[in-house]
Structure formats: C-alpha cells, structure tokens
Amino acid sequence: MNKKLYFTVGPSELYPTVAQHVQSALDEKVGVISHRGKQFEAIYKNANDGIRTLLNIPSDFHIFFLSSATEIWERIIENCVEHTSFHCVNGSFSKRFSEFSTELGKKAFIEKADFGKGFYPDKINVPAEAEIICLTYNETSSGVSMPVEDINKFREKNKEALIFVDAVSALPYPKLDFSKIDSTFFSVQKCFGLPAGLGVWIVNQRCMDKANSLLKKGKSIGTYHTLPSLLSKGKDNQTPETPNVWNIYLLSKVVEDFNKKGVDTIRKETELKAKMLYDYIESSQNFSFAVEDVRLRSFTTIVANTKISAADINKKLEPFDMAIGSGYSSYKDTQVRISNFPANSVEQMETLVKKMKELFN
Amino acid sequence: MNKKLYFTVGPSELYPTVAQHVQSALDEKVGVISHRGKQFEAIYKNANDGIRTLLNIPSDFHIFFLSSATEIWERIIENCVEHTSFHCVNGSFSKRFSEFSTELGKKAFIEKADFGKGFYPDKINVPAEAEIICLTYNETSSGVSMPVEDINKFREKNKEALIFVDAVSALPYPKLDFSKIDSTFFSVQKCFGLPAGLGVWIVNQRCMDKANSLLKKGKSIGTYHTLPSLLSKGKDNQTPETPNVWNIYLLSKVVEDFNKKGVDTIRKETELKAKMLYDYIESSQNFSFAVEDVRLRSFTTIVANTKISAADINKKLEPFDMAIGSGYSSYKDTQVRISNFPANSVEQMETLVKKMKELFN
Numbered sequence: 038m039n040k041k042l043y044f045t046v047g048p049s050e051l052y053p054t055v056a057q058h059v060q061s062a063l064d065e066k067v068g069v070i071s072h073r074g075k076q077f078e079a080i081y082k083n084a085n086d087g088i089r090t091l092l093n094i095p096s097d098f099h100i101f102f103l104s105s106a107t108e109i110w111e112r113i114i115e116n117c118v119e120h121t122s123f124h125c126v127n128g129s130f131s132k133r134f135s136e137f138s139t140e141l142g143k144k145a146f147i148e149k150a151d152f153g154k155g156f157y158p159d160k161i162n163v164p165a166e167a168e169i170i171c172l173t174y175n176e177t178s179s180g181v182s183m184p185v186e187d188i189n190k191f192r193e194k195n196k197e198a199l200i201f202v203d204a205v206s207a208l209p210y211p212k213l214d215f216s217k218i219d220s221t222f223f224s225v226q227k228c229f230g231l232p233a234g235l236g237v238w239i240v241n242q243r244c245m246d247k248a249n250s251l252l253k254k255g256k257s258i259g260t261y262h263t264l265p266s267l268l269s270k271g272k273d274n275q276t277p278e279t280p281n282v283w284n285i286y287l288l289s290k291v292v293e294d295f296n297k298k299g300v301d302t303i304r305k306e307t308e309l310k311a312k313m314l315y316d317y318i319e320s321s322q323n324f325s326f327a328v329e330d331v332r333l334r335s336f337t338t339i340v341a342n343t344k345i346s347a348a349d350i351n352k353k354l355e356p357f358d359m360a361i362g363s364g365y366s367s368y369k370d371t372q373v374r375i376s377n378f379p380a381n382s383v384e385q386m387e388t389l390v391k392k393m394k395e396l397f398n
Numbered sequence: 399m400n401k402k403l404y405f406t407v408g409p410s411e412l413y414p415t416v417a418q419h420v421q422s423a424l425d426e427k428v429g430v431i432s433h434r435g436k437q438f439e440a441i442y443k444n445a446n447d448g449i450r451t452l453l454n455i456p457s458d459f460h461i462f463f464l465s466s467a468t469e470i471w472e473r474i475i476e477n478c479v480e481h482t483s484f485h486c487v488n489g490s491f492s493k494r495f496s497e498f499s500t501e502l503g504k505k506a507f508i509e510k511a512d513f514g515k516g517f518y519p520d521k522i523n524v525p526a527e528a529e530i531i532c533l534t535y536n537e538t539s540s541g542v543s544m545p546v547e548d549i550n551k552f553r554e555k556n557k558e559a560l561i562f563v564d565a566v567s568a569l570p571y572p573k574l575d576f577s578k579i580d581s582t583f584f585s586v587q588k589c590f591g592l593p594a595g596l597g598v599w600i601v602n603q604r605c606m607d608k609a610n611s612l613l614k615k616g617k618s619i620g621t622y623h624t625l626p627s628l629l630s631k632g633k634d635n636q637t638p639e640t641p642n643v644w645n646i647y648l649l650s651k652v653v654e655d656f657n658k659k660g661v662d663t664i665r666k667e668t669e670l671k672a673k674m675l676y677d678y679i680e681s682s683q684n685f686s687f688a689v690e691d692v693r694l695r696s697f698t699t700i701v702a703n704t705k706i707s708a709a710d711i712n713k714k715l716e717p718f719d720m721a722i723g724s725g726y727s728s729y730k731d732t733q734v735r736i737s738n739f740p741a742n743s744v745e746q747m748e749t750l751v752k753k754m755k756e757l758f759n
Contacts, residue, residue, distance in 0.1 A: 232643060280466075280594065
C-alpha cells in the first residue's frame with residue numbers, strides 16, 4: 038500500500054472522491070456498457086453539462102473528449118491551420134506544441150521567451166497571416182503563467198485569428214473570458230485529479246467554421262477526430278470511436294463534486310495554498326523564486342530554485358509520506374515543482390510547508 | 399448494483415480479475431505516478447513482455463500503446479502510405495478503415511464482399527502499386543472471419559506491400575504467423591476484458607523503415623504518434639504523451655493472468671464455447687447462421703439471423719441477469735451478436751445457451 042501524498046505536477050494526486058467513484062464504476066459496470074447506448078449518453082451529457090457549469094462556458098461552445106492534451110495540439114493544427122500558426126513559446130510544452138505545426142507541414146511563427154520568463158502582450162505583434170494564436174496559460178515546465186487579462190489583450194489586436202489557450206495544468210482555476218478566446222483545453226490528470234488518458238477540448242463555432250472551410254477547399258483535416266466528426270457524434274452525446282468511457286464517467290463525477298463545493302471556493306483555496314508556498318519560498322534560505330515577475334507566477338504549479346535537489350528533499354520527506362516534483366528536464370536538480378491542485382487540500386499543504394520549514398529551513 | 403452478465407461484443411464483460419487489479423491500482427497509486435518514472439517503466443515493460451509471450455511475437459516486432467484501434471487505423475495510413483492502400487472490405491469496420499485512407503488524401507483500392515460474406519485470397523489480385531494491404535481477421539459487425547491460413551496467402555503473391563491485420567475483437571484467439579504479416583493491432587475492451595481507452599499496435603522493422611523513408615522524402619507522417627516517435631520513447635519503456643497509465647497497468651495484469659492460464663487453454667475454451675453457440679443456432683427454430691461459409695464463421699463474435707429482435711430477447715433474459723448484443727446498425731432487429739471472449743466463461747456460456755433454449759427454442 039502506497040500512502041504517500043504526491044505534490045507532483047503530473048500525473049498528480051487523485052481527487053479524494055475518486056476511489057469511491059471507481060467503486061461505483063465497477064458496481065454500475067461502466068467499463069462494460071456500450072458507447073452507443075443510453076447509459077453512456079447520460080454519462081457523456083453529465084460530464085459535458087458539469088464542465089459547462091463549472092467553467093461558465095457559453096452555449097455556443099462545444100466540449101469534446103479526446104485522449105490527451107497532446108492529441109488536442111495535433112487536432113488544433115490539423116483542423117484549424119491551412120498555412121500558418123503563431124505560438125508564444127517559453128518552455129518545453131509550448132515549444133512542443135509549435136513543433137507539431139511544422140511537423141504537419143505548416144509554418145509556425147514563434148514569439149520566444151527564456152525559460153522562467155513570460156510574455157507582455159502589449160509588446161507582441163502577431164503577423165497578419167497567422168491563422169491561429171497559441172497561448173499557454175500555465176507552462177508546467179517552468180511555472181510561468183499568462184494572466185487572463187493578458188490573454189484577453191490578444192483579441193483586440195487580432196480580430197481574425199483563432200485564439201487557443203492551453204490550460205492543461207490550470208483549469209478550473211483561471212476564470213477564462215470565453216468572449217475573448219476561441220478554444221481552450223485541459224487534461225484530466227492535472228487539476229481534475231483523475232488517472233491520465235483523457236483530454237477535454239472546448240471550441241466555438243469559429244473553429245468549426247475554419248475546419249469546414251478547409252474541408253471545402255479539399256484539404257485533409259484528419260479522420261475520426263476532425264471537428265465535424267466530433268460534433269456529428271457529440272450532438273448525440275457520443276464519440277466517433279470507442280472512448281475512455283471509464284474516465285469520462287470519473288470526470289463527470291469529480292466535476293459534480295467540484296460544482297457542489299463551488300468553483301469560487303476552489304479558486305480561493307488555490308490562492309490561499311499558493312500564498313503559503315510562495316511565502317515559504319520567500320522566507321527560505323534554500324529556495325528562491327524561479328519566476329521573477331510576481332504577476333506571472335503560476336497559482337497551480339509552484340516552481341522554485343533550490344540549493345537541495347528534489348531527490349534529496351524527497352529522501353527526507355519520505356518518512357513523512359510526502360513527495361514533491363523535481364525541476365523539468367535539465368532543471369531536475371536546480372529547481373523543484375510543487376503541485377497546487379484541488380486534490381492537494383489546504384490541510385495537506387499546511388503540513389507540507391510546516392515539514393519543509395522544519396527540514397530545510 | 400448491476401449484476402447482469404453481458405455477452406455483448408464491445409465494450410464487453412470485464413475479465414473477472416479486473417476488479418481486484420483496479421483495487422491494486424488504487425493501493426499502489428498507479429493513477430498518480432509519473433509516466434517518466436521507474437515505476438511506470440516497469441509497468442510498461444511488464445505489459446510489453448507479457449503480450450510478447452502471450453502472442454509469441456518475434457523480437458524484431460515492436461509493441462506500442464495508443465488510445466484506440468480507431469487511432470491505429472489513422473496512424474497506419476499516416477506512417478506507412480505515401481500514395482496507395484488496399485483494403486478487403488466486408489463490413490462497417492473494414493469500410494471505415496478504408497475511408498481513413500481517402501480522408502488523408504491517399505488512394506484506397508477496395509476488394510468488396512457483401513455483409514456476411516468473406517474473402518477467398520486465391521481469387522484476389524492486389525494492385526502492384528498498393529503499399530499496404532489491410533485485412534480484418536474478424537469483422538465485428540458481421541461475424542465474418544478471415545482464417546489465419548488465408549491471411550498467410552497474401553504474402554506469397556505480394557512481397558513488397560506491408561500487410562496489416564486488424565485483430566480487434568479476436569486476439570489472443572488467432573495464432574497469427576508473424577513471418578507472414580508486418581503488423582497487427584487490437585483494442586483492450588474486447589477479448590482482453592478491460593475498460594476501453596487503449597489500443598495496442600504491433601509492428602515490424604519494415605513498417606518502421608517505411609515511416610522513416612516517408613520522413614526522409616519530406617512527407618508529414620504526423621506528430622507525437624509517428625512510428626519513430628513511438629519507438630524513441632518506447633525504447634525506454636515510455637510513451638511520447640502522458641498515456642492511459644491506469645489501463646496499461648490493468649492490461650499488464652490481465653495478460654499475466656492469461657499467461658498463467660495459458661493461451662492454449664484460452665483458445666481451446668474459445669472453440670468449445672463457439673461450438674456450443676453454433677450448435678444451438680443450428681438446432682434452433684428462431685435463429686440461423688448469418689455467415690454461410692462455415693470456414694469463415696468467427697470464433698469470438700457469434701452472429702445469427704433471428705426471428706426475435708435482440709431487444710425482445712434481452713427483455714426475456716433480463717430476469718436472469720443476462721444480455722446479448724443486437725445486430726449491427728441496420729441489422730439491429732434481424733441479427734444478434736454474442737461475444738465469445740475470454741471474460742465469458744465456459745460455465746456462463748452453458749448457462750446462456752441453456753436459458754436461450756428454454757426461452758426461445
């Protein structure tokens with residue numbers, strides 16, 4: 038039995054209700070039912086409606102279930118780009134997204150910021166030919182965020198381009214303004230506290246129109262996971278392929294739990310826990326802020342420079358059944374990353390901070 | 399609590415050990431661990447080694463994990479076809495696979511047989527320009543199979559083309575000859591008795607070479623799920639994206655169970671249960687064989703013409719906690735489909751046949 042509490046940024050701690058929902062899934066034979074039957078349609082609708090309520094998504098946006106956020110990157114390029122995309126790149130994940138565009142034979146304009154740095158939209162000029170603008174709300178590799186008010190500035194200067202917001206390790210925390218963006222997406226193993234294997238893609242009619250216009254021009258936009266194919270089945274609360282039914286069910290249940298708790302409470306707790314961590318980092322002799330600009334520090338992925346490697350920290354935390362994340366890739370030994378997701382409770386975060394203070398000053 | 403036994407062809411009954419493996423997954427925090435860590439690599443390797451043993455896969459074949467067999471159809475065309483594919487089409491699933499080729503801008507040659515009919519390889523001439531040959535071992539929609547000895551005939555006349563065998567609702571039953579094919583694939587919610595959300599793709603070096611040659615020519619073959627990308631991570635027992643870790647774990651455990659039981663026993667039981675069902679169909683007043691040619695009748699998806707609709711049959715089976723599948727799409731009322739998967743035990747099949755004899759003659 039593994040009793041450790043994981044403060045890692047992905048995959049991450051399961052939301053505390055997941056075990057009981059897994060039991061219900063077994064009892065109700067959710068892994069057995071047909072994905073073309075009424076029981077599945079009800080599960081799909083429940084997940085869809087719940088997400089719409091939680092994130093306050095307008096009725097003219099569609100919500101689709103895919104296999105990962107990585108897949109969604111690919112589908113965005115396939116469905117919505119004929120020639121040119123634009124990407125704000127400041128870490129490994131935003132970089133990888135931009136590479137998908139070139140690997141699919143498109144031209145990717147890149148606005149680059151160094152690792153640990155962010156963007157200042159007033160200074161950014163998106164080329165007129167860019168069909169889509171790809172922004173990352175939360176760079177999971179570096180802990181740099183792009184505040185919602187900054188995201189909203191892109192629409193003003195770029196009326197035509199479709200705006201995509203990668204909100205993978207952030208939603209439901211950010212209060213996105215759906216009148217200023219065309220699409221957002223997340224994967225369930227981060228802030229929704231579920232096992233990995235499901236990505237959720239939220240798109241408006243402008244994205245649908247773009248995909249349909251490419252189709253009309255005779256361009257290939259993919260096969261079963263094109264936007265028209267997703268919508269054609271989605272209308273009936275179904276998916277084109279046999280999906281990860283089990284995870285759609287678990288998501289529907291955790292979203293029910295989130296809605297019962299209230300997204301405002303989740304957001305307030307997220308800010309409270311982030312403050313605990315950042316206050317500790319500020320006061321510590323061994324840690325320092327990895328993201329200089331306080332406005333751009335993530336609320337959900339807390340990253341700090343460290344004098345002690347995550348491996349050594351975790352050795353000392355082990356007897357207390359806790360673990361934090363190491364820095365990303367080459368920052369493995371010089372940074373730590375701590376998840377601040379809804380599954381990490383206020384009490385648990387207090388315990389972690391207290392223990393880290395004791396052990397590492 | 400749903401206590402019904404499902405004899406449906408997909409999704410299907412969970413293998414009886416799945417509930418206990420789900421509990422272990424929760425206990426071991428399989429939904430929480432990093433997909434870049436040692437614990438995941440061990441799970442990946444265990445699944446991979448187990449499948450290799452179970453299906454007697456030669457060491458020069460690679461085994462990759464994707465999200466569904468539907469996704470694998472798409473990746474086959476993207477990775478292994480520059481211009482032209484060839485498909486034996488005799489039902490909805492083989493037809494859909496061929497459509498993926500045209501939707502991706504390739505030319506698909508189609509050898510067609512009517513619904514409920516199969517193929518006679520001696521009579522088939524594959525055009526020389528076809529780069530891949532797509533065969534379906536088991537058409538889940540109609541219950542028509544292509545025996546392994548028939549599959550093996552294609553290689554003789556077609557040395558160059560890559561041969562792909564869709565074995566979705568059949569493996570581990572068919573004893574495929576890997577010296578005569580280049581690739582096969584299945585999804586876990588059929589004969590492996592798991593929740594849906596994972597497809598397994600088995601490919602040899604010739605498929606890898608083809609993908610690499612397309613890349614060298616400057617063709618796009620996709621992004622994260624290209625064969626080179628899958629291999630690059632697969633070498634380290636990892637996947638390019640955050641995968642369905644939970645399902646890879648469950649698969650590794652069920653494959654362990656299969657290997658303990660022995661694939662020969664599973665195959666013998668499959669034949670025994672199929673005989674029970676076909677004997678009953680032959681003797682019944684209400685059912686008749688949907689597949690005329692006895693050689694082409696599936697061992698895992700038993701399809702019969704029926705005078706009583708599956709809906710009416712299931713109403714009468716309901717008090718006995720059993721359900722069978724309806725015919726596919728427009729055959730909904732005139733055919734029934736009964737799963738004969740490893741999760742459907744010999745005892746359960748005896749009970750089903752006995753009850754059907756009582757109720758429907």
